[in-house]
Amino acid sequence: MYLEEDSSIEERLYAQELGWKVLDYIKKCNLYELPAQVDSDALTVIEEIKAVLDDLTLDDPTCILRIDMIVKIFYYNNLKTERHWELE
Numbered sequence: 001m002y003l004e005e006d007s008s009i010e011e012r013l014y015a016q017e018l019g020w021k022v023l024d025y026i027k028k029c030n031l032y033e034l035p036a037q038v039d040s041d042a043l044t045v046i047e048e049i050k051a052v053l054d055d056l057t058l059d060d061p062t063c064i065l066r067i068d069m070i071v072k073i074f075y076y077n078n079l080k081t082e083r084h085w086e087l088e
Contacts, residue, residue, distance in 0.1 A: 041077070044077075045073060045077050045079070048073045049070055049073060052066055052070055052073065053066060055069075
């Protein structure tokens with residue numbers, strides 16, 4: 001994406017510097033490792049949620065305890081949910 005014609009010099013210099021920083025970061029880390037890390041993180045979240053669902057100590061008829069634990073897993077992993085805004 002290109003900057004708008006009316007972008008200020010400051011915006012253009014900022015965008016250019018940011019671009020160089022991103023490029024430098026990508027060169028330092030293996031770009032092909034990023035999808036694998038995302039997949040690994042997603043699998044970890046799923047495993048944590050499964051553990052909550054399988055936890056027999058969280059046995060209440062309305063599953064509120066399980067829902068609370070799953071919401072906490074979301075927040076711990078920086079995944080936003082509209083449920084339980086008080087955790088923000």
